[in-house]
Amino acid sequence: MGSQYIFLGGEFVRKEDAVVSVYDHGFLYGDGVFEGIRVYDGNVFRLDAHLKRLYESAHSIMLAIPYTAEEMTQIIVETVRKNELSSAYIRVVVSRGMGNLGLDPASCSMPRVIVIAEPLSLFPKELYERGLKVGSVATRRNRPDVLSPQIKSLNYLNNILVKLEANQAGVDEALMLNDQGYVTEGSADNILIIKNGVIFTPPVYLGALEGITRNAIIELAKQNGYEVKEQPFTRHDVYIADEVFLTGTAVEVIAVIDVDRRKIGDGKPGPVTNHLLEEFRKLVTVDGVQCYPEAKQKAVV
Ligand code: PMP
Numbered sequence: 157m158g159s160q161y162i163f164l165g166g167e168f169v170r171k172e173d174a175v176v177s178v179y180d181h182g183f184l185y186g187d188g189v190f191e192g193i194r195v196y197d198g199n200v201f202r203l204d205a206h207l208k209r210l211y212e213s214a215h216s217i218m219l220a221i222p223y224t225a226e227e228m229t230q231i232i233v234e235t236v237r238k239n240e241l242s243s244a245y246i247r248v249v250v251s252r253g254m255g256n257l258g259l260d261p262a263s264c265s266m267p268r269v270i271v272i273a274e275p276l277s278l279f280p281k282e283l284y285e286r287g288l289k290v291g292s293v294a295t296r297r298n299r300p301d302v303l304s305p306q307i308k309s310l311n312y313l314n315n316i317l318v319k320l321e322a323n324q325a326g327v328d329e330a331l332m333l334n335d336q337g338y339v340t341e342g343s344a345d346n347i348l349i350i351k352n353g354v355i356f357t358p359p360v361y362l363g364a365l366e367g368i369t370r371n372a373i374i375e376l377a378k379q380n381g382y383e384v385k386e387q388p389f390t391r392h393d394v395y396i397a398d399e400v401f402l403t404g405t406a407v408e409v410i411a412v413i414d415v416d417r418r419k420i421g422d423g424k425p426g427p428v429t430n431h432l433l434e435e436f437r438k439l440v441t442v443d444g445v446q447c448y449p450e451a452k453q454k455a456v457v
Contacts, residue, residue, distance in 0.1 A: 163271035182251025186311035189213040195244040287413030291327035297363035345404035346370040349397035369403040399426035
């Protein structure tokens with residue numbers, strides 16, 4: 157591949173030239189929203205759901221995205237094509253744009269839209285075979301009435317602080333609790349646990365992002381005959397679960413085999429987790445927007 161092209165300010169620019177102003181309020185204040193999206197074999201997985209979440213996040217912070225969802229779809233597809241990617245990770249950023257040094261968004265005249273598509277660096281296969289070690293951290297999840305975790309904003313310090321704690325504790329991922337001590341999510345992924353064949357995940361109002369992978373897994377689980385319950389649970393419920401796994405665009409579905417030094421199940425990725433990962437991988441190349449429909453047609457002939 158030659159140069160990497162990034163969509164910035166209404167045009168494609170080379171990566172070296174993709175720079176934004178130090179007066180951009182996304183940089184100065186984390187004022188903006190974003191999405192992380194994945195492309196599988198040219199298929200942008202659940203792009204409509206990602207765009208819905210992006211527009212809802214923007215609506216909540218009164219940020220007017222200067223493109224319609226249809227135009228954003230075109231821009232994203234074009235970014236993948238321009239970079240000749242088949243498997244990719246896409247980052248969409250909409251910042252408040254350039255303003256003065258005051259925090260008031262009123263000084264920002266034009267939101268800035270950025271789309272980056274990069275070749276995917278896959279998580280090591282061993283991690284899926286081994287499973288992750290997770291630790292609960294002291295820092296609580298943002299309270300929804302302070303900064304809703306459902307807004308996928310550029311202000312990710314809450315998540316970064318817990319990631320630092322996880323790193324210092326020598327675990328792979330953090331487990332965040334809300335101010336009442338109920339389990340919410342990881343630093344960048346949702347949590348699901350399995351007990352006696354039933355799948356539990358926290359309701360998002362407790363303080364979690366409504367993950368698109370989470371939702372896909374809930375649907376797949378129900379289609380495959382599992383009972384799924386969205387209800388509050390504590391660390392104790394996690395410790396005594398038969399299986400625990402995390403979901404997210406980047407990690408897809410990954411087993412957790414240790415939480416706060418309690419072995420989960422028999423300490424290996426469990427059968428339900430493996431089954432759902434298998435089902436998920438079947439879904440990802442067909443459920444979404446195909447960037448190269450002509451190539452697919454040729455392949456069929
Ligand atoms: N929670 C948080 C805090 C996240 O940042 C992410 C990643 N976007 C997720 C959960 C998982 O969401 P998704 O499945 O949509 O990637």
